[in-house]
Amino acid sequence: MNEIQLEKVDFEPGKSFKLFSPRLRNTFLWHYHPEFELVYVEADAGIRHVGSHISGYTQSDLVFIGSSIPHLNFDYRLRSEYHQVVIQLREDFLGSAIGLSPEFSVIHQLFKRAGAGVAFYGETKTIVAERLKQLHNLSSFKQLIELMDIFHFLANSNEYDLLNDDGISMQFFLKDKVRMGAVYEYIDANYNRKPDVNIVAEKVHLTTPAFCRYFKRQTNMTFTDFVNQYRIDMAKNLLMQDKNITETCYAVGFESLSYFNKLFNKITGKNPSDFKKSWIIRQ
Template structure:
């Protein structure tokens, strides 16, 4: 359950790794020196990169810098999904990025990747198509397409920095909190009444110390995080043609009006509108 270092091994004759992992039933809180580009298509899922925690809808495209702890993007996904991952060393082309003026924008993007970069809109759509197409190409053609993808990302303004500061693993080595324990407890109890005292005890902290730790790490209170997790699960239920009221009570809310208000606050629309738009 504690943080793990992933060993990344490119395939024979390749300078990077292109693959489609499937780990939905595993809590894989990990890091690696390699940069990682993740594209995932799923009804809804969790995005946890460094100290940033949020949910995504339909799809997500994120570039993660070296040694930044992150959770597998398919963790806990309950519906069908597809995932494509590219992993590469910063110097996978030697000093080409630093010495080739045409690649300056890409180098600048890599320099910002330690914050975690999330791409949206048309950028995400175009890159997703290219990643799918890459999988059937020769190694050399894959390399050319990857450079084109990086140039698209590097010149896009449809990008969000997920963290405000460096969250690389050097800041996590002395952290004895097992994030897996926290996630596991919330996943098992979000539809009941998750008890902050219980989860604090499970990671050997007093309740006050746990609340300070959790707020510092996630920028959210424990209650806010649980509610966001509940709303994420409610989205999945609504897409399965469950009624709004049934989804509300099934994920643990006792008040329909509170559920509607919180759903709109976190997603920008009422659950009934969300359900109608997607169904």
């Protein structure tokens, strides 16, 4: 098993940021880099893993990630077509100005919050998504000006969630040698059956009790809870493809329709029927 990867980010000469649209869905890239990163992805449903935070996203995700925070590529294991915009900023993107210029004070606070990973939602996500999609039409200088205005807009928004506790130690993740890749691969191949914690523990060369402790420390979830959330994320994907609720329930590995409905509501805040209706209305 390989260690967490340090990604080397190459910038074009004379540029303080990198704008690109990576496509890595068949690659488990659990990595970190000193550069800040703003990620927008449109997809039916995917995995968000930033620091110790693991959750699923539906339709789209907008996340700002601080320096050296380990994270998984947001297009990992996506099954349908998707679009992604990634902006990587030099660690000294604004130099000393960000901390000294009063005009940058709110942006400075945003960059501090990014140390925990920040996920945006609602109108904020919608507006910023459209602006990010248009960046490639601008000159390099105008891209920079637009980025600063986007960061100012994000900094003044209240539509965000911090993904990790303020006191989290990222050094734990940087030193971690047990790869989550094997865990993801096993769950992805077996979520619709009966994933066995003993098998996955053996895959990462740990005893079952040691793996359970490791997994809880790494994800703040038990293995069973993580598998169930993964199943619900897959279920959302199927419902958005117009599968009915009963066939979706059994397709993702649940044996009880009532339990599926209860767990779906607990995780998403909606029952499967309401989720499907809301998705149809948005189309």
